[in-house]
Amino acid sequence: MAEQIEEVPAELIQTRVYELHPNKTMRKVLDEACDYRRYCWNQGLALWNEMYKARKAIKSSLASDPKKLTEEQKVLLKEKPSTSERRVRNMLVADKKDWQYTQSARILQLAISDLGKAWNNFFDKAQPGWGKPKFRSKREARQGFKSDRSKIKDGILYLERARRSSVPKDQWCGFKLSEKPLSYKFGVVSYFKEKGRYYVAIPYKIKAEDVKLPDKTGKATAVDVNVGHFDYTGGRVNVLPKRLDRIYKKIKHYQRQLVKKQVKNGEAACESENYLKTKAKLQACYRKASNIQNDLMQKFTTELVNNYDKIVIENLSVKGMLMSHVASKGVHRSMFGKFKQFLTYKCDLYGKELILANKQYPSTQRYAACGNVKKGDDKITLYGNKKHGTKHNEYVCYNQKCPNYNKVVDRDKNAMLSLLALTEHPELNHAL
Numbered sequence: 001m002a003e004q005i006e007e008v009p010a011e012l013i014q015t016r017v018y019e020l021h022p023n024k025t026m027r028k029v030l031d032e033a034c035d036y037r038r039y040c041w042n043q044g045l046a047l048w049n050e051m052y053k054a055r056k057a058i059k060s061s062l063a064s065d066p067k068k069l070t071e072e073q074k075v076l077l078k079e080k081p082s083t084s085e086r087r088v089r090n091m092l093v094a095d096k097k098d099w100q101y102t103q104s105a106r107i108l109q110l111a112i113s114d115l116g117k118a119w120n121n122f123f124d125k126a127q128p129g130w131g132k133p134k135f136r137s138k139r140e141a142r143q144g145f146k147s148d149r150s151k152i153k154d155g156i157l158y159l160e161r162a163r164r165s166s167v168p169k170d171q172w173c174g175f176k177l178s179e180k181p182l183s184y185k186f187g188v189v190s191y192f193k194e195k196g197r198y199y200v201a202i203p204y205k206i207k208a209e210d211v212k213l214p215d216k217t218g219k220a221t222a223v224d225v226n227v228g229h230f231d232y233t234g235g236r237v238n239v240l241p242k243r244l245d246r247i248y249k250k251i252k253h254y255q256r257q258l259v260k261k262q263v264k265n266g267e268a269a270c271e272s273e274n275y276l277k278t279k280a281k282l283q284a285c286y287r288k289a290s291n292i293q294n295d296l297m298q299k300f301t302t303e304l305v306n307n308y309d310k311i312v313i314e315n316l317s318v319k320g321m322l323m324s325h326v327a328s329k330g331v332h333r334s335m336f337g338k339f340k341q342f343l344t345y346k347c348d349l350y351g352k353e354l355i356l357a358n359k360q361y362p363s364t365q366r367y368a369a370c371g372n373v374k375k376g377d378d379k380i381t382l383y384g385n386k387k388h389g390t391k392h393n394e395y396v397c398y399n400q401k402c403p404n405y406n407k408v409v410d411r412d413k414n415a416m417l418s419l420l421a422l423t424e425h426p427e428l429n430h431a432l
Contacts, residue, residue: 011205012349013187019178020157020191020198025171029159030191030198036103037145038136040111044088045133048115051083085116101164110146110188129319144192152181157200159191175200182206195283213350220310222419224363224412225339227330230300231416234307237300239293239334247289248333254282293335301342305350312419313340314363315356327382357419360431367395368417370402380411 022030058080081087089112093105100108121130149160156174165172175198182204190201221233228240257278261269269275304311318337322328347354357363365374374380377387384392395411397404422429 010208012208012211013203014206014349015201015203016179016182017199017201018157018181020175020200021178022175022198023173025167026159026173026175027198029165029167029172030193033103033107033145033159033191034143034193035138036100037107037111038138038143040092040108041115042135043092044112044115045135047088047091048083048119048133051080051087054080055082085112085119088112088115102162102166104147104149104160104162106148106160107145110148114146142192142194144190146188146190148188150189152186155180157181157189157202184210195287196280197287211349214306217307217309219308220312220420220423221304221308222312222416222422223304223339224416224419225314225316225334225336226412227327227334229412230339231412232304233416233420234303237296239296239300241292241296244289244292244333247285247292251282251285251289254278254285258282293333293338297335297338297342301339301346304343305346305352308352310353310355310423311343311347312355312357312422313343314361314419315359316340317359355422355426355429357422358429358431361422361429362431363415363418364411366418367397367399367402367404368414368421369404370397370399372397372399372402 020030089109092108092112115133118130118133121127122132124130147159151158153174155177157177158174161167161169161172177200181202184204184206186205187203189203192199192201224231228238230237230239258275261272261275261278265272316336318331318340321331321336344354346352362373365379366372367374378385378398380390380392380395382392384390384394388396388398390396390408393411395409395414396406397409399405
């Protein structure tokens with residue numbers, strides 16, 4: 001039997017996000033492009049829904065067997081064709097208004113392309129988490145559009161200009177990036193606006209031989225995620241430091257100020273100068289908190305892939321945990337979802353093995369030293385154990401054959417060691 005050789009991709013996609021610093025003219029260009037993208041998406045979605053309903057109504061009144069259809073019924077079906085990305089795009093292009101020619105044609109094309117992908121994901125049974133495509137609102141915190149004709153020249157990013165653009169050629173200029181861009185080719189560029197600032201995400205196509213892989217260490221680790229801190233074999237990482245806690249207190253203060261102004265002055269409060277100043281301070285705090293969290297998570301995940309070849313984490317249902325009123329805010333601030341996302345793509349990029357523990361694997365209830373699993377009244381909950389009077393962060397093994405019988409150990413450290421056992425005993429990765 002011939003030995004199967006795993007194919008290594010010739011190119012790897014690495015996306016970098018830069019902050020843009022546009023002038024007043026180009027800021028208006030970006031705002032209009034964001035509005036046009038939202039308009040195209042909503043028009044396409046409305047047309048898609050209309051065509052789907054019309055086709056469904058006709059098919060329900062006809063025979064299920066296509067061979068039994070009459071000529072008149074076949075004509076009716078042709079007049080109401082099934083929905084597709086190509087049909088929706090062609091109908092929108094044919095129905096273009098004069099003002100739409102002031103914007104790049106690629107914005108409409110890419111918006112409908114993304115809409116088609118959204119519908120495909122919605123109907124894909126392998127991706128049950130995808131919801132039905134929704135209409136976009138101008139009130140959403142993040143607005144953006146895509147471009148596949150942007151260019152970088154001498155470190156400056158240039159957006160394509162429509163022929164009938166209202167901005168003259170001599171006033172159309174490029175964007176200075178917050179960092180020096182890479183020299184690789186790139187794909188479809190995403191521009192977006194968030195909290196009054198402009199950003200761009202550039203997906204570089206990096207050659208596989210240019211990626212510097214970290215040395216193989218032969219070591220393994222496991223990460224037990226908790227609200228406020230992550231435990232691994234190298235120690236403990238605090239994901240909610242004091243500086244972040246201070247920012248969240250400021251956020252709470254500014255939110256209360258805005259609510260008081262709204263209650264006292266009604267809708268008129270949103271137009272006052274003091275309200276806008278407080279809102280700007282609130283947005284600045286959100287931006288600081290996001291930057292601190294991303295910096296912490298990027299550094300921690302990079303440390304893991306540099307120092308370990310095998311990494312075990314829990315496959316948590318983050319959406320379900322966010323629905324709980326007990327620790328939803330802590331789960332959100334501790335970035336459980338982002339941690340898994342960052343670590344997954346870095347392990348793929350650097351050739352490290354990421355092991356996901358089964359959702360039913362009782363890492364918290366299993367004792368790493370003897371393998372005993374707590375069940376029934378002996379289980380540890382968020383409030384500890386009422387039967388034995390232990391705290392939520394304590395683990396006590398009541399197996400008399402265990403060398404640490406009746407000794408108190410740290411619950412989080414024990415959970416981390418239970419996860420680490422999966423590197424040598426993968427047969428344990430199931431409900432015990």
